[in-house]
Amino acid sequence: MKLFSTKQIAEVDRFTIENEPVTDIDLMERAAMQITTWIDQRFSEENKMVFFAGPGNNGGDALAVSRQLAERGYRGAVYLLDFGKPLKGSPAINWKRLEEQGKVELHRIQSIDDFPETNPSDILIDGLFGSGLSRPLEGLPASIVRKINGLPNKVIAIDIPSGLMGEDNSGNIPENIVNAYFTLTLQFPKISFLFSENERYTGSWEVLPIGLHPEGIAQTPSKLFLVDKKEVTGMIPRRSRFAHKGTFGHALLIAGSYGKMGASVLASKACLRAGTGLLTSHVPRMGYSIIQTAVPEAMTSVDPHDSIFTEFPDLSPFTAVGIGPGIGVKSNTRKALHELLEKVQVPIVFDADALNILSENKEWLKQLPENSILTPHPGEFRRLAGESVNTWERIQQQRQMARELKVIIVLKGAFTTIAMPDGKLFFNATGNPGMATAGSGDTLTGIILGLLAQSLPPQHAAVVGVFLHGLAGDLAARKKSINALIASDITEFLGEAFLEMESVSAF
Numbered sequence: 001m002k003l004f005s006t007k008q009i010a011e012v013d014r015f016t017i018e019n020e021p022v023t024d025i026d027l028m029e030r031a032a033m034q035i036t037t038w039i040d041q042r043f044s045e046e047n048k049m050v051f052f053a054g055p056g057n058n059g060g061d062a063l064a065v066s067r068q069l070a071e072r073g074y075r076g077a078v079y080l081l082d083f084g085k086p087l088k089g090s091p092a093i094n095w096k097r098l099e100e101q102g103k104v105e106l107h108r109i110q111s112i113d114d115f116p117e118t119n120p121s122d123i124l125i126d127g128l129f130g131s132g133l134s135r136p137l138e139g140l141p142a143s144i145v146r147k148i149n150g151l152p153n154k155v156i157a158i159d160i161p162s163g164l165m166g167e168d169n170s171g172n173i174p175e176n177i178v179n180a181y182f183t184l185t186l187q188f189p190k191i192s193f194l195f196s197e198n199e200r201y202t203g204s205w206e207v208l209p210i211g212l213h214p215e216g217i218a219q220t221p222s223k224l225f226l227v228d229k230k231e232v233t234g235m236i237p238r239r240s241r242f243a244h245k246g247t248f249g250h251a252l253l254i255a256g257s258y259g260k261m262g263a264s265v266l267a268s269k270a271c272l273r274a275g276t277g278l279l280t281s282h283v284p285r286m287g288y289s290i291i292q293t294a295v296p297e298a299m300t301s302v303d304p305h306d307s308i309f310t311e312f313p314d315l316s317p318f319t320a321v322g323i324g325p326g327i328g329v330k331s332n333t334r335k336a337l338h339e340l341l342e343k344v345q346v347p348i349v350f351d352a353d354a355l356n357i358l359s360e361n362k363e364w365l366k367q368l369p370e371n372s373i374l375t376p377h378p379g380e381f382r383r384l385a386g387e388s389v390n391t392w393e394r395i396q397q398q399r400q401m402a403r404e405l406k407v408i409i410v411l412k413g414a415f416t417t418i419a420m421p422d423g424k425l426f427f428n429a430t431g432n433p434g435m436a437t438a439g440s441g442d443t444l445t446g447i448i449l450g451l452l453a454q455s456l457p458p459q460h461a462a463v464v465g466v467f468l469h470g471l472a473g474d475l476a477a478r479k480k481s482i483n484a485l486i487a488s489d490i491t492e493f494l495g496e497a498f499l500e501m502e503s504v505s506a507f
């Protein structure tokens, strides 16, 4: 699914009005009805609805919702932020409709003294500002927001919590942004909703479709996408009955060192569960019996060194390589990694210590084979690309590095982002906080390696791998709880994740 900036959403909005066609007031009525229905399904008449309406269409939405809920028997009060400028357009029409309906208390807020007394059971509806916000809130609007944030009441934000910008919130004023319990956003999630630091403003959020014109959506260009299940299903290889294990490739995993052999075991099992035909796990000599016992399905290549990776095997049998989990950063490991990235001719995924070695030797980054997959967590990414003030800036760094190095960068987090060499960026919405556990990254590396070995194009392997890793984690958490989740549970539930994908018809 394409993601748009708030400016682009306004363009699609206008396209819809011209080409559906639909009048602005009717589109607002349609949007409002989605919000009214959602609220009516979750609350009842005993909750009084207290609306804060701003001067623009976000306020117009709030006015329409207050009237629609009053029609359904709800008690409502509207507090219109009065800048002294008369309402115009659809908001003005909706104010008039409220006056004619006569069921909703109508007030104006000209100073903070006009702020209403409320009961804790009142539901506050934030219709002050939406996608038209052009700068951080100050003055009276900011004081109203701070008063709202000081109340115990549930706050439902229309479209966007007032004060939050749709993309970049660098330089915004946190206390002047509404802390919503729930955000009902129209047609598309706003990009800033996908940044963990903004969850305190959006609360949970849900996208309400308002029937924007599909052609308008199709023809508006975007480089940002939210990964959805249908796309992923289409990328997963189908298996023909005549397949044999050679059909599904041969992965080489270089992982583990003394005291960190678990990383190799976890990544090996995940790689096999992801469907590779064959797997060879390259381990230091002391890891031989460990890996042979823990992962009988894997063949083993033994390093001449007793406890660390210092030399990779002949690469010709392999269709993909994964390197990094638990390999450490000792000098002959660094040398071997450097030689590998110069010699490897098949798709390769770099994770964990391999990334830390690359951070220590940044001149090697431009030698990375095209379409290599890097899977840093935020700390590893900071060492690779430097500091950033917030997620918006960090994803710009991520996109720039992917473009410059012509690699795929998977930046793991609450919404993992995947940056492609062509500048495209994918947000992944599967996964849960239980997956922030030791070894979770090793399983992701194994899954991506397993998909690469089966000849998925690296860009698909990254998107499918991240999506399945998160989906498996979600399925596992449902059975084992978020708190008790451990990395091997993710691998254990990979099969269910694949089954869930098969149940979704790709067309």
Ligand SMILES: NC(=O)C1=CN([C@@H]2O[C@H](COP(=O)(O)OP(=O)(O)OC[C@H]3O[C@@H](n4cnc5c(N)ncnc54)[C@H](O)[C@@H]3O)[C@@H](O)[C@H]2O)[C@H](O)CC1
Binding pocket: 009, 010, 012, 013, 027, 028, 031, 054, 055, 056, 057, 058, 059, 060, 061, 128, 129, 130, 131, 132, 133, 134, 135, 136, 137, 138, 141, 158, 159, 160, 186, 187, 210, 212
């Ligand atoms: N396609 C859709 O998603 C639809 C969205 N709808 C709603 O329309 C708003 C956007 O409305 P808009 O009139 O463009 O702006 P806002 O209501 O968000 O803002 C009002 C107004 O406030 C001024 N302003 C901006 N920043 C500040 C500030 N820092 N301080 C004071 N005033 C400020 C500026 O002039 C704005 O115009 C969208 O969110 C939806 O709720 C449609 O109703 C249906 C289709």
Ligand SMILES: [K+]
Binding pocket: 058, 126, 127, 128, 129, 130, 157, 158, 159, 160, 161, 162
């Ligand atoms: K709002």
